[in-house]
Amino acid sequence: MQSELIQSPLYKILNPDSIAIFGASNRFTSMGSSQLASILDLKFKGRLYPIHPKEKTVQGLKAYRSVEDLPEVPDLALIILPTHLVLDTMDRCGRKGIRHAIIISGGFKEKGREGIELENRLIEISKRYGMRFLGPNCIGIVNPYKELNTTFLPYTAKPGFIGMASQSGSFITQMFDYLSKFNLGFSAGISVGNEADIDVVDCIEYLAHCPNTRAIGLYLETIRRGRRFIEVVQETVKIKPVVAYYVGGTEAGKRASLSHTGALAGPDELYEGIFKQAGIIRAYSIEELFDFCWVLGSMPPMKDNRVVIQTHSGGPGASTADACERAGLKVTELSQETINRLKKFVPNTGSMQNPVDLTFMKNPAHYLLNIPEILIDDKEIDGMLIYFLLSVRHIKSALEGLKVPKDQISCYIKSFIEDHTNSLKKMINNKKKPIVGFSYRGSEDQFISELQKRGIPVLPGSLRATRAMWALYRYSKIKESMENGKDK
Amino acid sequence: MQSELIQSPLYKILNPDSIAIFGASNRFTSMGSSQLASILDLKFKGRLYPIHPKEKTVQGLKAYRSVEDLPEVPDLALIILPTHLVLDTMDRCGRKGIRHAIIISGGFKEKGREGIELENRLIEISKRYGMRFLGPNCIGIVNPYKELNTTFLPYTAKPGFIGMASQSGSFITQMFDYLSKFNLGFSAGISVGNEADIDVVDCIEYLAHCPNTRAIGLYLETIRRGRRFIEVVQETVKIKPVVAYYVGGTEAGKRASLSHTGALAGPDELYEGIFKQAGIIRAYSIEELFDFCWVLGSMPPMKDNRVVIQTHSGGPGASTADACERAGLKVTELSQETINRLKKFVPNTGSMQNPVDLTFMKNPAHYLLNIPEILIDDKEIDGMLIYFLLSVRHIKSALEGLKVPKDQISCYIKSFIEDHTNSLKKMINNKKKPIVGFSYRGSEDQFISELQKRGIPVLPGSLRATRAMWALYRYSKIKESMENGKDK
Numbered sequence: 001m002q003s004e005l006i007q008s009p010l011y012k013i014l015n016p017d018s019i020a021i022f023g024a025s026n027r028f029t030s031m032g033s034s035q036l037a038s039i040l041d042l043k044f045k046g047r048l049y050p051i052h053p054k055e056k057t058v059q060g061l062k063a064y065r066s067v068e069d070l071p072e073v074p075d076l077a078l079i080i081l082p083t084h085l086v087l088d089t090m091d092r093c094g095r096k097g098i099r100h101a102i103i104i105s106g107g108f109k110e111k112g113r114e115g116i117e118l119e120n121r122l123i124e125i126s127k128r129y130g131m132r133f134l135g136p137n138c139i140g141i142v143n144p145y146k147e148l149n150t151t152f153l154p155y156t157a158k159p160g161f162i163g164m165a166s167q168s169g170s171f172i173t174q175m176f177d178y179l180s181k182f183n184l185g186f187s188a189g190i191s192v193g194n195e196a197d198i199d200v201v202d203c204i205e206y207l208a209h210c211p212n213t214r215a216i217g218l219y220l221e222t223i224r225r226g227r228r229f230i231e232v233v234q235e236t237v238k239i240k241p242v243v244a245y246y247v248g249g250t251e252a253g254k255r256a257s258l259s260h261t262g263a264l265a266g267p268d269e270l271y272e273g274i275f276k277q278a279g280i281i282r283a284y285s286i287e288e289l290f291d292f293c294w295v296l297g298s299m300p301p302m303k304d305n306r307v308v309i310q311t312h313s314g315g316p317g318a319s320t321a322d323a324c325e326r327a328g329l330k331v332t333e334l335s336q337e338t339i340n341r342l343k344k345f346v347p348n349t350g351s352m353q354n355p356v357d358l359t360f361m362k363n364p365a366h367y368l369l370n371i372p373e374i375l376i377d378d379k380e381i382d383g384m385l386i387y388f389l390l391s392v393r394h395i396k397s398a399l400e401g402l403k404v405p406k407d408q409i410s411c412y413i414k415s416f417i418e419d420h421t422n423s424l425k426k427m428i429n430n431k432k433k434p435i436v437g438f439s440y441r442g443s444e445d446q447f448i449s450e451l452q453k454r455g456i457p458v459l460p461g462s463l464r465a466t467r468a469m470w471a472l473y474r475y476s477k478i479k480e481s482m483e484n485g486k487d488k
Numbered sequence: 489m490q491s492e493l494i495q496s497p498l499y500k501i502l503n504p505d506s507i508a509i510f511g512a513s514n515r516f517t518s519m520g521s522s523q524l525a526s527i528l529d530l531k532f533k534g535r536l537y538p539i540h541p542k543e544k545t546v547q548g549l550k551a552y553r554s555v556e557d558l559p560e561v562p563d564l565a566l567i568i569l570p571t572h573l574v575l576d577t578m579d580r581c582g583r584k585g586i587r588h589a590i591i592i593s594g595g596f597k598e599k600g601r602e603g604i605e606l607e608n609r610l611i612e613i614s615k616r617y618g619m620r621f622l623g624p625n626c627i628g629i630v631n632p633y634k635e636l637n638t639t640f641l642p643y644t645a646k647p648g649f650i651g652m653a654s655q656s657g658s659f660i661t662q663m664f665d666y667l668s669k670f671n672l673g674f675s676a677g678i679s680v681g682n683e684a685d686i687d688v689v690d691c692i693e694y695l696a697h698c699p700n701t702r703a704i705g706l707y708l709e710t711i712r713r714g715r716r717f718i719e720v721v722q723e724t725v726k727i728k729p730v731v732a733y734y735v736g737g738t739e740a741g742k743r744a745s746l747s748h749t750g751a752l753a754g755p756d757e758l759y760e761g762i763f764k765q766a767g768i769i770r771a772y773s774i775e776e777l778f779d780f781c782w783v784l785g786s787m788p789p790m791k792d793n794r795v796v797i798q799t800h801s802g803g804p805g806a807s808t809a810d811a812c813e814r815a816g817l818k819v820t821e822l823s824q825e826t827i828n829r830l831k832k833f834v835p836n837t838g839s840m841q842n843p844v845d846l847t848f849m850k851n852p853a854h855y856l857l858n859i860p861e862i863l864i865d866d867k868e869i870d871g872m873l874i875y876f877l878l879s880v881r882h883i884k885s886a887l888e889g890l891k892v893p894k895d896q897i898s899c900y901i902k903s904f905i906e907d908h909t910n911s912l913k914k915m916i917n918n919k920k921k922p923i924v925g926f927s928y929r930g931s932e933d934q935f936i937s938e939l940q941k942r943g944i945p946v947l948p949g950s951l952r953a954t955r956a957m958w959a960l961y962r963y964s965k966i967k968e969s970m971e972n973g974k975d976k
Contacts, residue, residue: 028886028889028890029886029889029890031848033889037889106837107837153882154885166803167803168801168802168803168804168806168807169801169802169803170801170802170803170804170877171803171804174801174804174877174928175928177879177928177929178928178929181930219803221806245807247806247807247809247810248806248810250809250810250813250814251813252809252810252812252813252818252819255809255819255841256797256802256805256806256809256810256819256841256843256845284951285807285811285949285950285951286803286807286928286949286950287948287949287951309744313656313657313658313662314656314657314658314744315654315655315656315657315658315659315707315774316656316658316659316662317744318656318709318735318736318744319656319733319735319773319774321735321738321740321743321744322735322736322738322740322744323773324740325738325739325740326738330740331740331743331744348595349594349595353743353744354743355744360519389658389662391665394641397642398516398517401516401517401521401525402516402517440662440663440665440666440774441665441666442669460775461773461774461775462773462774463772463773463775
């Protein structure tokens, strides 16, 4: 895997040890300056060489008047210059011996005829020197494991396991905060822009071999190398899942993506067919793409489609059951053995049907450990959906009501959270069946946050949790058919 | 309107001046105690009479040994007692002259044959005294305008404009925090439980006349009075929109709701037909229900289905365009006049097609005022979707980068937010066309939060915003056909 990773044209782009930066200055409002600020903010450990015609230092770094003046041949050129300067800069980088570039500048194919011509000349120059490049008209990359972020927004999430290739830069950068809300992050995020050289297919190949990536997400407005795309994905899904969100399928989506990245989108049915053949799980919003990647990257596989729902509220239970059936999951009846084992934990007011509705529980350990363990043990159950209602604020106000001293309360809450999240996590590891939580609270609640941090997905709402669980089931089926050499 | 409101059996339940509470004690862990704590927490201004066999005071209030000892006939009895005590309590309340009750206790119809019998006797008793009651097996009500919350969770949201009747108590109480995240709240929330007496139809009639309610949300697992339901909704939608989320339509949903409230759900197509005939807008998750109510309750009507999308990022623009088309909204081309007017504001890198993609803007006033105003002025446009990327953190770090002194920064941000949210709000009021915002940030960002507080909906993500905009369009069509006396 490692050697295939290093051979990827993206390897030095995502893992450079030295970068020449064109376009950064000391004026904070200029584009290139934000990118350099993001790089500095994430504390990149490699060598940085700002190229500036006048300044001696840029953002505290020694600046160089031209690429020719650099003391070494950097691994990567990061170009954020006005369009008319890009070609010459690439040429000089090539002559210097630089073999990888990210071209953030726009004004190429997406701008019509003249831009197409410029882009063709860009390709010519890169070929002349054997250079590989990302862009133009992209936003760059983020690789939190290399502490590198070349986008114009600071990376606020943690290093994560979602590898993303996107035909929209926004769906990389503008997701930093979004992902961090769920205690998620990118393993690598790649904005491909116009794909004049490196394209989504290259990204998938890189991410397939990237050891930090457990699930691959694609935002697509078009596919440029159809046949190769299918082949690469078919190989990839044998080792990790690929999720795609495609928006060029409608007339309005098509027009929008044409003006966005000059992409020629195809009809929805065509892409649906490609996705099926390739073994891609299709998402219908950017949130769903991340939901799917989240659950696929953190849970064991789901062998079949039989789920059990555990709730302490009827409404969330019934709505989850309804959502399961709509998604193609089966809310099966529990075996008599399971019901017998459950009896001592389920209160009078509760229900031992599926959804298992526990109503009010005095002992949270029953809800968070004993009962899930019994349910997941059922041989007729392939996965479990759990509703999390309990919040730290509730526990706190309950303890305050019982007149427990303040210092004891925070201590109690801390160990409560640790004990329960750890034991639930251990249980999932032992049982090797997936559990997906859902709640109408988010990570602002410490309990939800700690569950998420320990790798237990807790999604916002039952519909999203159910759809993500379906993705797990779907991936099992895809893997099965790919391994059998059949398309499904 | 006021007289019809007062005649509703729910009027004294939602607006009592005095309440007898059965089941509250000084033990914090008991059910009734939480309800009393919630009432005290919201600072109910009426008179509260806890009934307790032993205690002299309950949670600081003078307690009474029995209902007979009360110094007045309270407007409402709130009963949170073990099942076997409920019938006798109702009988004694009736004899005392109490005419309205909320029965939170469970153990009735939802428990099968024996429970059905108990519930029938409950109905007999209430009829004997001419009493009207909510429940049993419900969670009570919240009326923030009367500062009254009889549920077991504290009401954390603001008084709002969403009137909700729910066959799940959870979808009232567990939504308090959820709604407050969007700066929303209930005008009235009613958990109907088993609907032994007062049912959803009564709730709709009340909410139709409730002056604080601008949109009605229903969570349904069944409909008990089909014909009357349709008639009442048909009248209601002439004055305000009704949104329903129904989960009994699948086999799994049906089974779940049977054990939940003893409801006999019907097939999905039947309910779909009822909703169409009645003029209900159907939501497919609880989040969607609130999204729809939010936008319907805060925006002017949308005459036809032609939308313009304003974005500063291609991906969010393209995905919104795609979502619009899927939802049945039309992303029309802009008129030449509009394009001419736009020219001076849109940068080179931007696009004046629809979606209007402004890429990077130096002057936020252009994005937040000038451009939306031009777009919404277009006669071929019925509504507008705006993407909000800008965050207070970005403005702050930009100003810090420009070395603006700290105290000036916070001052600048404050007036920035006030000016822009106010002028956008004013513009919507003048133009009388709906604007729906979306963002991948939430109200943790002060700018988003202030927009929401001023009544401009900013929804999480483009798909949800688009679906909610569709609901606006749908409502116009419903109203039109109802006013013409036709069903559509």
